[in-house]
Amino acid sequence: MKTLVVLSGKGGAGKTSVTAALAAAAARDLSGGVVLADCDVDAADLHLVTAPEVRREEVFIQGELASIDPDLCTQCGECLEHCRFHAVTEDFSIREEHCEGCGVCEAVCPSGAVRMEPRRCGRWFVSDTRFGPMVHAALDIGAENSGKLVTTVRKQADRLAEESGADLVLVDGSPGIGCPVIASLTGASAVLLVTEPGVAALHDLRRVMDLADHFRIPALAVCNKAGQSPAREAETEAYAEERGLLVAGRLPNDAGFVRAQERGLSVVEYDPEGLGAELDEIWRNVTSQLQLRGVKQCG
Amino acid sequence: MDAPARGGVPADAEQAVDAARDAAAEPGAGKARPADAGDADRAAWDVAARSRVRTTDMRLALASGKGGVGKTCVAVNLARVLADRGLRPVLADCDVEEPNAHLFFGPAELNRARDHFVPVPEIDNEVCLGDACRACVNACRFKALLAMAGEIMPFPELCHGCGLCGIVCPVGAVGSSSRHIGHTAELESEGVRLVSGEMRIGEAMAPPLIREVKARALEAADEDGLLLYDCPPGGSCPAVTSLDGADFVLLVAEPTPFGVHDLGLAVDLLHHLELPGAVVCNRADMGDPERVRRFCRERGLPLLAELPATARAAEVCADGRLLAREIPDFSERFDDLASAVLHSMEGAA
Numbered sequence: 001m002k003t004l005v006v007l008s009g010k011g012g013a014g015k016t017s018v019t020a021a022l023a024a025a026a027a028r029d030l031s032g033g034v035v036l037a038d039c040d041v042d043a044a045d046l047h048l049v050t051a052p053e054v055r056r057e058e059v060f061i062q063g064e065l066a067s068i069d070p071d072l073c074t075q076c077g078e079c080l081e082h083c084r085f086h087a088v089t090e091d092f093s094i095r096e097e098h099c100e101g102c103g104v105c106e107a108v109c110p111s112g113a114v115r116m117e118p119r120r121c122g123r124w125f126v127s128d129t130r131f132g133p134m135v136h137a138a139l140d141i142g143a144e145n146s147g148k149l150v151t152t153v154r155k156q157a158d159r160l161a162e163e164s165g166a167d168l169v170l171v172d173g174s175p176g177i178g179c180p181v182i183a184s185l186t187g188a189s190a191v192l193l194v195t196e197p198g199v200a201a202l203h204d205l206r207r208v209m210d211l212a213d214h215f216r217i218p219a220l221a222v223c224n225k226a227g228q229s230p231a232r233e234a235e236t237e238a239y240a241e242e243r244g245l246l247v248a249g250r251l252p253n254d255a256g257f258v259r260a261q262e263r264g265l266s267v268v269e270y271d272p273e274g275l276g277a278e279l280d281e282i283w284r285n286v287t288s289q290l291q292l293r294g295v296k297q298c299g
Numbered sequence: 300m301d302a303p304a305r306g307g308v309p310a311d312a313e314q315a316v317d318a319a320r321d322a323a324a325e326p327g328a329g330k331a332r333p334a335d336a337g338d339a340d341r342a343a344w345d346v347a348a349r350s351r352v353r354t355t356d357m358r359l360a361l362a363s364g365k366g367g368v369g370k371t372c373v374a375v376n377l378a379r380v381l382a383d384r385g386l387r388p389v390l391a392d393c394d395v396e397e398p399n400a401h402l403f404f405g406p407a408e409l410n411r412a413r414d415h416f417v418p419v420p421e422i423d424n425e426v427c428l429g430d431a432c433r434a435c436v437n438a439c440r441f442k443a444l445l446a447m448a449g450e451i452m453p454f455p456e457l458c459h460g461c462g463l464c465g466i467v468c469p470v471g472a473v474g475s476s477s478r479h480i481g482h483t484a485e486l487e488s489e490g491v492r493l494v495s496g497e498m499r500i501g502e503a504m505a506p507p508l509i510r511e512v513k514a515r516a517l518e519a520a521d522e523d524g525l526l527l528y529d530c531p532p533g534g535s536c537p538a539v540t541s542l543d544g545a546d547f548v549l550l551v552a553e554p555t556p557f558g559v560h561d562l563g564l565a566v567d568l569l570h571h572l573e574l575p576g577a578v579v580c581n582r583a584d585m586g587d588p589e590r591v592r593r594f595c596r597e598r599g600l601p602l603l604a605e606l607p608a609t610a611r612a613a614e615v616c617a618d619g620r621l622l623a624r625e626i627p628d629f630s631e632r633f634d635d636l637a638s639a640v641l642h643s644m645e646g647a648a
């Protein structure tokens with residue numbers, strides 16, 4: 001079993017559209033099937049294309065949250081002084097979105113007014129889709145621990161894949177290079193970087209490429225919105241060449257992506273001859289790079 | 300725009316902050332801190348508090364649920380037209396994982412880089428009671444301390460810098476070291492000041508560096524200047540940290556199914572944080588603009604502007620140039636947007 005993580009550094013490069021298209025190709029071509037994992041728990045979108053039917057729903061509890069009992073609190077100010085996250089207000093209540101659940105306030109409170117309670121951070125789901133099983137999640141609004149929720153999603157997806165003998169776990173990652181991205185990369189066989197021509201996208205590509213290197217995970221790239229700026233595209237290609245980054249394919253700047261999205265389809269389903277064919281080419285490059293077993297008709 | 304003065308930082312707090320920052324700015328700082336390291340740490344953390352104390356300015360945050368909708372593009376162009384009006388904007392690029400705003404300032408280069416650190420524990424093995432005690436190991440909620448072969452080993456990458464281990468240690472064996480989280484830098488170009496932060500590769504936690512970017516932006520701002528926060532996408536801790544202290548939020552949306560779905564998440568976050576906001580629809584003709592209009596009507600949010608998707612605009616953005624400078628139509632649109640934003644902010648204040 002292999003794990004491919006799709007990342008982009010920059011949001012909006014087309015990461016989820018590419019993931020959905022690869023999911024369709026994988027479902028068609030892999031004898032053991034594919035398990036999907038939406039690790040963009042902060043702003044999950046893959047479900048808008050895969051239309052999951054939820055089979056199992058779990059509440060995600062992680063870390064703790066402080067609360068101050070006003071009846072016991074003498075307003076001595078110890079917690080206010082010691083909390084480094086400024087989570088205690090002047091009138092001794094907890095600003096939830098600032099509390100890291102470290103327990104300093106509980107430790108310093110002389111009157112035992114602080115209680116630490118397990119914290120609900122979101123939910124996660126195991127679902128059926130037309131491509132195969134999918135694990136996804138929804139982080140609560142303003143919640144912490146997105147990295148831990150990503151780890152939960154990854155572990156569940158791996159377990160499902162092992163149980164069902166799937167050939168591939170396909171992971172839709174999140175933007176950036178912080179904890180959720182690092183968590184999604186754990187144990188990955190390869191990472192597919194979706195980029196687009198442009199100074200900002202190239203800057204982000206460098207950062208996420210450095211991250212992949214940092215964790216020694218082999219990387220491939222896809223250049224989306226090709227044709228938008230030929231000069232910038234050449235820059236991206238030169239960078240890929242310099243870093244030994246294999247460009248698995250180019251996708252034109254095509255309204256077909258949005259139209260497929262409008263219909264809740266991947267481009268492999270929506271436009272098999274046009275964009276779908278381009279995606280198939282990328283899929284072939286990915287499978288050979290991953291040395292995926294169980295590929296029925298590729299090659 | 301006349302923002303009312305709302306008081307300033309007491310001078311001594313100001314000095315403590317500066318001292319702590321200077322200490323942290325020195326390369327290699329953090330190792331072997333002076334005896335009052337605890338105070339220095341606290342002062343370093345109070346850099347964040349400072350951004351709440353001095354509020355003589357207006358703060359506009361630019362946010363979005365979905366990444367890549369053109370938030371940074373809107374932020375830099377808006378900053379430019381605000382500067383043209385003499386409002387002396389300071390733009391804080393709070394997307395420290397993937398900072399991009401500086402790429403739109405052409406020849407101007409980021410300079411005056413400052414390194415930033417968070418406090419992490421260092422155990423004095425001469426003093427530590429070791430395996431017999433383990434009070435710190437048991438107390439740490441983040442598993443950042445481990446008892447190994449009788450000694451206590453800190454794992455700085457996991458440490459949140461809360462200081463609990465130092466508080467619970469019965470013999471004062473927990474000293475202070477530091478972890479490098481990244482750096483901040485700034486540039487100035489035609490009346491816009493930009494403060495940018497870049498997180499170290501491999502560092503997982505963005506919020507401490509975001510707080511530094513905001514503190515430094517505040518430092519750069521004039522008393523009655525305008526602060527703009529270019530926030531990272533999403534709705535978890537980096538976005539929350541960036542939005543903290545904002546007076547008004549401009550949400551950048553895209554009229555696609557993904558775009559409107561994620562806009563919904565962003566609006567939920569604003570409600571949660573009790574922040575007023577409005578929407579600007581970018582690349583309005585790329586999907587179905589009616590979708591964003593309907594959404595704004597339903598959620599009771601003003602839609603301040605719609606920006607068209609043109610091949611020329613895409614190219615100018617890809618090149619890291621300013622739409623408000625290069626395309627007259629956009630220059631007008633951003634000027635109108637600036638008026639609408641300022642008007643909404645005054646209404647919300």
Ligand code: SF4
Nearest residue numbers: 439458459461462464
């Ligand atoms: S400072 Fe807090 S997070 Fe870091 S090791 Fe000590 S108790 Fe753990």
Ligand code: SF4
Nearest residue numbers: 427428432433435468
């Ligand atoms: S609490 Fe202090 S004495 Fe006890 S194990 Fe930790 S560092 Fe050593």
